[in-house]
Amino acid sequence: MTTTASIRNKHTGELDSKLVFRPKSRGYFPKGLCLAASLLIIIMLAVILGNIVIGGYHIISWDFLSSPPENGMESGGIFPAIFGTVVLVILMTIAVIPIGVFTAIYLQEYTRPEAHITQLIRMAINNLAAVPSIVFGLFGLGFFIGFIGNGIDSIFYSSEGPVWGQPAILWASLTLAVLTLPIVIVSTEEALRTIPCELKEASYALGATKLQTIWRVILPQAMPGILTGAILAVSRGAGEVAPIMFTGAAYYLPYLPGALNDQFMELGYHIYVMATQSPDIEATKPILYGTVLVLLGLTFALNFMAILIRSRLRLRRINA
Amino acid sequence: MKRMKFKPKSKVHEFLGEKLIAINAFAALIAIVLIFAFIFKEAIPILTDPEIQQEASIDKMTFKQEFYEGRDPKWSWQPNSEVPKYSVLPLVIGTLKAALVAMLFAIPLGVGAAIFSAEFASRRWREIIKPAIEMLAGIPSVVLGFFALIVLATIMQDMFGFLFRLNAVTAGIALGLAVIPIVFTIAEDAMTSVPISLRDAGLALGANQWQVSLTVVLPAALPGIAAGVVLGFGRAIGETMIVLMASGNAAIVSASLTDSMRTISASIAAELAEVVFGSAHYNVLFFLGTLLFIFTFLTNLGGELAVTKLKRRLQGRLS
Numbered sequence: 001m002t003t004t005a006s007i008r009n010k011h012t013g014e015l016d017s018k019l020v021f022r023p024k025s026r027g028y029f030p031k032g033l034c035l036a037a038s039l040l041i042i043i044m045l046a047v048i049l050g051n052i053v054i055g056g057y058h059i060i061s062w063d064f065l066s067s068p069p070e071n072g073m074e075s076g077g078i079f080p081a082i083f084g085t086v087v088l089v090i091l092m093t094i095a096v097i098p099i100g101v102f103t104a105i106y107l108q109e110y111t112r113p114e115a116h117i118t119q120l121i122r123m124a125i126n127n128l129a130a131v132p133s134i135v136f137g138l139f140g141l142g143f144f145i146g147f148i149g150n151g152i153d154s155i156f157y158s159s160e161g162p163v164w165g166q167p168a169i170l171w172a173s174l175t176l177a178v179l180t181l182p183i184v185i186v187s188t189e190e191a192l193r194t195i196p197c198e199l200k201e202a203s204y205a206l207g208a209t210k211l212q213t214i215w216r217v218i219l220p221q222a223m224p225g226i227l228t229g230a231i232l233a234v235s236r237g238a239g240e241v242a243p244i245m246f247t248g249a250a251y252y253l254p255y256l257p258g259a260l261n262d263q264f265m266e267l268g269y270h271i272y273v274m275a276t277q278s279p280d281i282e283a284t285k286p287i288l289y290g291t292v293l294v295l296l297g298l299t300f301a302l303n304f305m306a307i308l309i310r311s312r313l314r315l316r317r318i319n320a
Numbered sequence: 321m322k323r324m325k326f327k328p329k330s331k332v333h334e335f336l337g338e339k340l341i342a343i344n345a346f347a348a349l350i351a352i353v354l355i356f357a358f359i360f361k362e363a364i365p366i367l368t369d370p371e372i373q374q375e376a377s378i379d380k381m382t383f384k385q386e387f388y389e390g391r392d393p394k395w396s397w398q399p400n401s402e403v404p405k406y407s408v409l410p411l412v413i414g415t416l417k418a419a420l421v422a423m424l425f426a427i428p429l430g431v432g433a434a435i436f437s438a439e440f441a442s443r444r445w446r447e448i449i450k451p452a453i454e455m456l457a458g459i460p461s462v463v464l465g466f467f468a469l470i471v472l473a474t475i476m477q478d479m480f481g482f483l484f485r486l487n488a489v490t491a492g493i494a495l496g497l498a499v500i501p502i503v504f505t506i507a508e509d510a511m512t513s514v515p516i517s518l519r520d521a522g523l524a525l526g527a528n529q530w531q532v533s534l535t536v537v538l539p540a541a542l543p544g545i546a547a548g549v550v551l552g553f554g555r556a557i558g559e560t561m562i563v564l565m566a567s568g569n570a571a572i573v574s575a576s577l578t579d580s581m582r583t584i585s586a587s588i589a590a591e592l593a594e595v596v597f598g599s600a601h602y603n604v605l606f607f608l609g610t611l612l613f614i615f616t617f618l619t620n621l622g623g624e625l626a627v628t629k630l631k632r633r634l635q636g637r638l639s
Contacts, residue, residue: 027530031440037432038441041500042452048459048467048497099347106345110338123624124349130551130620131355131613132558133461134585138609141592142358178351185348211337239460242560242585246592268462268561275466276565285470292463303458307451 049296056293059286065294069252073274074283078291083256084169084264085298088244089234091173091260092180096233099177100184101226105214107185108192129182133242140175140247163261170260172248179243180233187232187310191225192218194316224313228306235302239295241268251277267295359613362606375600376406381607397571397582399591399601406604408611410571414488414581418563419556421492421577422499426556427549429496430503434545437504438511439533457501465565468494473566480578486568488577494562499552506551506627510544511537513634540634547626554619558612560585584608 063077070076103121111118150165157163195218203213219226241249249269257264271291278284365372366381373380384393385407395407437449473490476482482489514537522532538545568580569590588605595602 027528027534030530030534031436034432034436034440037429038436038445038449041429041433041456042448044497045452045456048464049455051467051471052463099344102341102344103347106341110342110345121345121349123621124352126624127617127620128348128352128355130554130616131352132555132560132585132616134558134560134588135355135359135609135613135616138359138362138588138592138606139355142362142606143354146362147358178355181348181351209334211334235458239462241460241462242589245589268460271462271466272561272565275469281470288466288470292466295460296463299458299460300455303454307454 052289052292052296055285055289056291059290060293064287064290068254069287073252073278073287074280075287078267078270078287078294080253080256080265081267081270081291082294084249085238085267087257088169088173088176088264088266089237091170092176092237093230093234095174095177096180096184097226097230100181100229100233101188101219101222103181104185104188104192105218108189109210109214109218125182125185128178131179133179133240136175136179136243137246139178140171140243144171144174145247166261167246167248167250167263168261169248169257169264172244172264175243175247176237176240179240180237183233183236184226184229187229188222188225190310191222191228191313194225194313195221224309228309228313231302231306231309235299235306238302239268239299241266241272244269267291267298271295356610356613359606359609363603363610365600365603366607372600372603375404376604381406381408381604395573397587399604404601406600408584408608410573411582411584411587411608413573413575414567414571415557415583415585417488417577417581418492418495418567418583419553421488422495422556423549423553425493425496426499426503426552430500430548430552431507431545433500434504434507434511434548435533435538438508439537440530453501453504456497457505459497461498461559461561462565464494464497465562468562468566482578484568484570484578484580486566486580488567488579488581491563491567491581492577494566495556495559498559498562499556502552502555503545503548506548506623507541507545510541510548510627510630513544513631514540515634541630543626543630543633547623547630550619550626551623554616554623557619558585558616560589564589584612588612 065077065082066079067077068080069078103125107118107121145165145167148164149162149168149171153160153163153165199217199221200213203217208216244266248263249266250263251265251273253263253265271288274284274288274291275281278288281288366376366378384395385405395409396405397407397410398405433449433453437446441449468490469486472494473485476490476493477485480489518536518540519532522536523529527535563583564586567582567586569582569586570580571582571587572579574581588608591601592605595605
């Protein structure tokens, strides 16, 4: 038997593999299996992305991005879907950011982590993150449209047809806001944890109250984390289809949404419609691939931005 | 440097601010309660309204029904036929079939890659595998559904000669792609939180690195890996767009994985848009939604509990 001596890297605590004297059995089999699993995942990812990029890149042009669908979606562009998606996620961000940020502040600054109320809220956040997206769709229909929308109609617009009690971009964006709430809370909390205690103490020492400290010291410091949360929420919201199917997305609209109670077209829903309802899938395919590439490019660009900001945040924590 | 001036503010101001933040913090809690309340509300007529119950009651949804006189009783989901049929069994079977394939596909890959990333991989490898998983997690499910429908289904049919182009295997594999990141992330997290002292003990006993990984670290992290599997299963049951697009949507009672199938979530997505508000069908779909909600709530609770317990135990050993 050979001796196993290991020397640890002083800074990272990891085993420095060069300094380990390995016995003869190197465990090629288990290592190989695990490597194969990793490789398979990477290959599948590459195949999916490669297929979409190759199928879609030649269709993307300024015309494609800026003109409406024509000919039963077999030609033309996807501008209304892009416009609808952008408006949708903007409305969603406006709704979700304040609620998410202040929830995170409450959890981090006002309560102890072991308090019952904190744990209850945390449990709710975790569960909210795991609720299937189709259930959010049902919720949006039952609560926002059925309860709030119909409620507004019966009070203010009783003589007319449905004004708010119908699928609309406002209800779809609020549904998505509920869905993305956990994302914003978690990344804001992560940022709040990196703020050094000395900053808060300094602020208190200058005579600031707790609220003033939060408003003028903690919030500005937490900005990158809030931004990360917003970006991740937008990336998630832009890709979700199930929650907006019954709350506001439309197959095809000849006009862009101009009011909060208008319906809208959306990229993900557009993909679903073209892929499953098209009478001639071969004719729709190029446009379909182009739309998928646009949606994928959008989500990946957003995720990449979030990763960049987050890694800078981590650096700050290490320096602190 | 920016000059900071803090005007002293009244106690009232401070008090109101704190209360507002505190009330706001209950948003997530309120949301989860509202979600359950408003979905369950629309499902209640199935339990109470005799008129609705004539079409769809718990009894009619669970057990074999004789829909036409003289014919054999059977389970059938045909809400739009002249005699509406609301047996949930075909949908439950479809959901479980797709989830089963997804888990068979995702557990070995997700856990294998997690072991590789946490134990064996060099830093360079880790910097490839982790972003790859993050990218996989970032692909919207409608895109995975699109890929399964347009590309994967054709490849699979050419390779295995499936009778039905869209079936549980194809949908399950696409679903597995959505589940892998969940299994990977939680399993990897569990393994990296195994304290170094445990590894050192293994090494001191003469095991080499991979033996320590498989005989010390892996068993210690097992509850965490199980949690990842449970949470992944919850996702597989609730995922909608992938199965809606790639499963063929045929609600049949069949044990075969190569038949077309329909899941609970896909039924809701496909049928809710055309359903009459307040009809039995409408209530049944909300009832299915309630089932999905309760199921994922329970899996999530179980998974969370396993993870917290594991972390506590591992930290206990460390001290």
